[in-house]
Amino acid sequence: MKISARNMIEGVVKGIGKGEIASTVKIEVSGPTILTSMLTKEAVEDLNLKEGDKAEAMIKATEVLVLKE
Numbered sequence: 604m605k606i607s608a609r610n611m612i613e614g615v616v617k618g619i620g621k622g623e624i625a626s627t628v629k630i631e632v633s634g635p636t637i638l639t640s641m642l643t644k645e646a647v648e649d650l651n652l653k654e655g656d657k658a659e660a661m662i663k664a665t666e667v668l669v670l671k672e
Contacts, residue, residue: 614638616656619647628652630660 614632626647630638638660652658 612638612660612662614658614660616652616654616658618654619652621647628658630658632660 612630612632614630616628617631617637618627618629620627621644624644626642626644628640628642628647630640632638640660
C-alpha cells in the first residue's frame with residue numbers, strides 16, 4: 604500500500620477502550636510514549652486489534668506544536 608503520509612510510528616497496542624459508538628486505542632511507541640487514537644467500534648473490529656498486536660500509528664496533521672520548558 605502506498606500513502607503520502609510520512610509520519611508513521613511503529614508501536615504495540617497497550618489498551619483498547621470500546622464504547623457503544625467509538626473506541627480508543629493506545630499504542631506504545633519508543634520513549635516509552637503512548638499515543639491514543641479514537642476509532643469507530645467498527646474500525647477496531649475490522650482491523651481485529653488486540654492488546655499485544657504490533658501496529659503503526661499514522662499521523663496526518665495540519666499543525667505540529669513544539670514546546671520547551
